[in-house]
Amino acid sequence: MMGQQQSERELFSYAVNLEKRVRSDHPLRRVAAAIDFGFVREEVAPSYGNKGNVSVDPEVIMKMMFLLFFDEVPSERELMKVIGERLDYLWFLGYGLDDGSAERGQSLLLTSSICFEI
Numbered sequence: 001m002m003g004q005q006q007s008e009r010e011l012f013s014y015a016v017n018l019e020k021r022v023r024s025d026h027p028l029r030r031v032a033a034a035i036d037f038g039f040v041r042e043e044v045a046p047s048y049g050n051k052g053n054v055s056v057d058p059e060v061i062m063k064m065m066f067l068l069f070f071d072e073v074p075s076e077r078e079l080m081k082v083i084g085e086r087l088d089y090l091w092f093l094g095y096g097l098d099d100g101s102a103e104r105g106q107s108l109l110l111t112s113s114i115c116f117e118i
Contacts, residue, residue, distance in 0.1 A: 001049060001052055001055065002041070002044070002048035002054075002055055002058060003056055004057050005060055018090055018091040018097070022087060022088050022091045026088055028089075028091070031092075040061075041057075041058055044058045060093050064076075064083075064093065067079060067089060067092070
């Protein structure tokens with residue numbers, strides 16, 4: 001089943017607002033303003049079933065793939081390690097400080113299900 005990311009307020013507030021922590025002239029802000037990654041949901045919807053585990057939001061997977069190339073991250077495995085350490089990545093992906101979504105054991109190896117022409 002295709003998942004859709006739900007942004008929720010964190011239970012405990014650490015008084016860290018990622019929106020304020022990522023500087024206004026950060027390159028990922030320009031990317032987020034220029035590219036609507038929402039198109040990917042429509043493109044891959046036929047590839048998802050109605051039963052089974054809910055996946056990571058395909059939009060988030062596409063953003064992760066973008067980060068691999070944009071920041072020249074050497075591997076998918078390395079990206080999965082670094083996401084939780086980089087506030088700019090967390091902001092770009094729509095994660096919070098305590099989101100365990102990146103650690104759910106699902107990595108970008110799911111990219112084989114997102115094969116379409118751009």
